[in-house]
Amino acid sequence: MSATATRIATSAVTATAAPRRRRFRHGYGRPLLEVAMIPITIAYLFPLYIMVSMSFKTTSEIASSTVAPPQSLFLGNYETAWVSAGLGRAMLNSLLITAVSITIAVLIGAMAAFAIVRGNRRTSTWKLMLFLLGLMIPGQLGMVPLYILMRDAGLLQTHASLIIFYVGSLMPMTVFLYTGFLKTQSPTYEEAAKIDGAGWWKAFFHVVFPLLRPVTGTVIIVNTINTWNDFLTPLLYLAGTENRTLPVAVFSFQGEFASEWGLIFAGMMIAALPVLIVYFFLQRHVIQGFAGGLKG
Amino acid sequence: MSTALAERVSAASGPQAPSRAGRPGGAARRRRLAPQWFLAPALLFYAIVVLYPSVAGGYYAFTDWAGGAEANFIGLDNFREMLDDQAAVASLRNTLLIAVSLTVVQSGLGLLLALALNSAIRARNLLRTLFFAPMMMPPVIVGLLWQYIYTPGGPLDTALGALGLGGLIQSWLGSSDIALWSIIASVIWHHVGMSMVIFLAGLQGIPWELYEAAALDGAGKLRQFLSVTWPLLGQAITIATALTMTSSLKLFDQVFVMTGGGPGVSTQTLSLIMYREAFVYGEYGYGSAIALVLTMIVAFIVFLQMSITRRGEVDA
Numbered sequence: 001m002s003a004t005a006t007r008i009a010t011s012a013v014t015a016t017a018a019p020r021r022r023r024f025r026h027g028y029g030r031p032l033l034e035v036a037m038i039p040i041t042i043a044y045l046f047p048l049y050i051m052v053s054m055s056f057k058t059t060s061e062i063a064s065s066t067v068a069p070p071q072s073l074f075l076g077n078y079e080t081a082w083v084s085a086g087l088g089r090a091m092l093n094s095l096l097i098t099a100v101s102i103t104i105a106v107l108i109g110a111m112a113a114f115a116i117v118r119g120n121r122r123t124s125t126w127k128l129m130l131f132l133l134g135l136m137i138p139g140q141l142g143m144v145p146l147y148i149l150m151r152d153a154g155l156l157q158t159h160a161s162l163i164i165f166y167v168g169s170l171m172p173m174t175v176f177l178y179t180g181f182l183k184t185q186s187p188t189y190e191e192a193a194k195i196d197g198a199g200w201w202k203a204f205f206h207v208v209f210p211l212l213r214p215v216t217g218t219v220i221i222v223n224t225i226n227t228w229n230d231f232l233t234p235l236l237y238l239a240g241t242e243n244r245t246l247p248v249a250v251f252s253f254q255g256e257f258a259s260e261w262g263l264i265f266a267g268m269m270i271a272a273l274p275v276l277i278v279y280f281f282l283q284r285h286v287i288q289g290f291a292g293g294l295k296g
Numbered sequence: 297m298s299t300a301l302a303e304r305v306s307a308a309s310g311p312q313a314p315s316r317a318g319r320p321g322g323a324a325r326r327r328r329l330a331p332q333w334f335l336a337p338a339l340l341f342y343a344i345v346v347l348y349p350s351v352a353g354g355y356y357a358f359t360d361w362a363g364g365a366e367a368n369f370i371g372l373d374n375f376r377e378m379l380d381d382q383a384a385v386a387s388l389r390n391t392l393l394i395a396v397s398l399t400v401v402q403s404g405l406g407l408l409l410a411l412a413l414n415s416a417i418r419a420r421n422l423l424r425t426l427f428f429a430p431m432m433m434p435p436v437i438v439g440l441l442w443q444y445i446y447t448p449g450g451p452l453d454t455a456l457g458a459l460g461l462g463g464l465i466q467s468w469l470g471s472s473d474i475a476l477w478s479i480i481a482s483v484i485w486h487h488v489g490m491s492m493v494i495f496l497a498g499l500q501g502i503p504w505e506l507y508e509a510a511a512l513d514g515a516g517k518l519r520q521f522l523s524v525t526w527p528l529l530g531q532a533i534t535i536a537t538a539l540t541m542t543s544s545l546k547l548f549d550q551v552f553v554m555t556g557g558g559p560g561v562s563t564q565t566l567s568l569i570m571y572r573e574a575f576v577y578g579e580y581g582y583g584s585a586i587a588l589v590l591t592m593i594v595a596f597i598v599f600l601q602m603s604i605t606r607r608g609e610v611d612a
Contacts, residue, residue, distance in 0.1 A: 030416060030417055033417050036412075037412060037417065037423065041423060041426065044426070044427065046455065047430075047445055048429070048430070050444070051441050066451045066454055067451050067454045104341075108338045109338055111338065112334065112337075112339070114330045114334055115330045115331065115335040116335065118330035119330045119331070119332050119335070131342065134342065134346045134347075136542075136595060137346065138587065138590050138594055140570050140571075141349070141354065141584070141587045141591045142345075142346060143353070143571075143583075143587065144580045144583060144584050144587075145348065145352035145353050145356065146345060147575075149344070149348075149349065168341040168342050168343075168345020168346055169345050171342040172346070194329060200334070204330075204334070225432060228434070229432075229433070230434075231436040231549045232548055236575060246434075247437065250436070250437065250440070251553065254440065264440065265444075268437045268441065272433045272437050276429065276433070280425070283425045287424070287425075287493055290428075290490065290493060291493045291494055291496070291497040
């Protein structure tokens with residue numbers, strides 16, 4: 001903290017006055033700001049309104065106005081998107097790939113952090129740096145070699161190719177979050193477990209992993225959203241197959257159903273809603289996860 | 297690492313142990329709390345997916361590999377070719393333009409939103425939730441949504457007309473002068489919540505007493521912002537701008553969906569032509585060279601940003 005800040009802080013201690021605080025917080029600027037936020041919020045929500053309203057509109061309603069709200073809650077677009085256009089299958093693919101990738105990433109990421117933080121201390125910084133390097137390298141650099149690797153291994157067009165890709169590419173963020181948290185924890189419990197004769201696995205599953213629970217929540221939230229919403233790699237590995245994920249399937253709508261915008265919008269809603277619903281239930285955790293995850 | 301070796305290592309660094317105050321032998325014991333092979337699975341996946349491909353990609357950048365059996369080392373030829381490639385030059389210019397303007401505008405708007413929603417206004421929690429919500433949407437879906445919003449006679453034109461601003465109507469994605477800015481606007485809509493959230497966390501970390509003291513000393517709102525908020529936000533500014541800059545350098549999904557790089561080459565980006573050269577034309581060597589240029593820019597920006605913003609920071 002700078003000298004000025006310290007001086008201000010010291011003077012604050014000597015001059016705190018509760019009524020002042022209230023007046024300060026509810027200054028005269030507040031109603032003005034509230035009024036100003038109304039048009040800003042409406043403009044910001046306009047695209048979301050378009051997305052929701054379009055998905056419930058019939059083709060003729062869309063033709064007459066792109067902005068007017070739907071006359072009724074027409075569900076035909078959703079039915080076609082889900083059944084005929086095969087989004088049900090795409091949803092299953094997305095769920096499977098995301099769930100398996102995140103489970104493996106959480107498990108081996110926590111193990112790695114355990115080894116880095118509680119292992120040989122002299123090399124721990126280097127090991128961590130090796131993983132953090134991955135946060136800086138754009139995925140584009142390794143895109144061709146990895147594609148060739150997957151092709152030669154016969155994994156293209158399979159769920160496995162994407163699961164391997166996600167587990168590997170999620171490692172830097174996962175290890176970063178886990179090591180950051182584990183460093184702040186005292187090793188007392190692990191030492192006790194060791195003295196009691198617990199093996200590595202026992203110590204990890206019964207002591208370390210439960211200890212990491214708060215940050216596991218963050219790891220799951222941040223990784224799940226990034227995996228579920230990913231587009232380029234699933235496009236490369238799975239496009240044109242039954243195994244494609246939701247974003248790829250909805251993208252291909254554009255070509256398959258040229259100007260049937262009602263149908264395309266229903267597909268967009270189906271792809272975006274699962275994460276949005278979870279978000280509105282866990283909003284505080286999600287926002288803290290994203291903000292806190294970055295600061296480490 | 298074998299147990300014997302681990303013991304030898306811990307014995308070798310023995311003299312350091314007593315410095316671990318009040319915990320005799322603690323360091324040696326702690327060293328054996330986790331086995332090194334616990335690192336193996338993570339390292340294996342990371343090496344297969346990130347480390348090996350990145351190194352190999354860096355090598356291919358100097359070859360003429362086009363998918364066949366032969367990959368000849370051709371030195372810097374790929375990079376010389378980029379200089380003569382109109383699409384590559386345009387994509388480099390566009391990528392830098394996108395990165396700089398997105399970082400400035402999105403961080404600025406994010407800070408204004410954070411300041412507004414950090415005050416005691418009504419519904420501030422609801423507004424925070426709403427402004428962050430688009431961050432949850434797949435970028436490709438946001439691209440499709442905005443592509444529709446920008447269609448001639450579509451929602452944006454209709455809304456502008458209804459507001460009496462019909463004169464502003466443009467060919468949003470069809471004009472090579474406007475298309476890049478239309479895409480940038482849609483990305484700001486998508487990501488401004490992220491900047492807002494980082495700044496909110498920064499603002500909430502500033503002790504309330506500082507404002508009170510500043511107010512007592514007669515500082516107005518602006519003076520308080522300049523003398524208290526701004527210097528203490530240093531950390532948040534570093535994070536928010538570095539994150540926006542590096543992610544916008546890699547921008548792909550939205551551009552791919554909305555314009556595919558057009559009209560002409562007016563919205564081509566490095567990641568877009570890298571994808572096209574490598575996976576549409578099969579020019580693996582040339583595509584990897586473009587990816588290497590992108591990597592160098594990202595690395596440069598990361599180091600530049602760290603050294604510049606760190607200097608102006610106050611350790612809070």
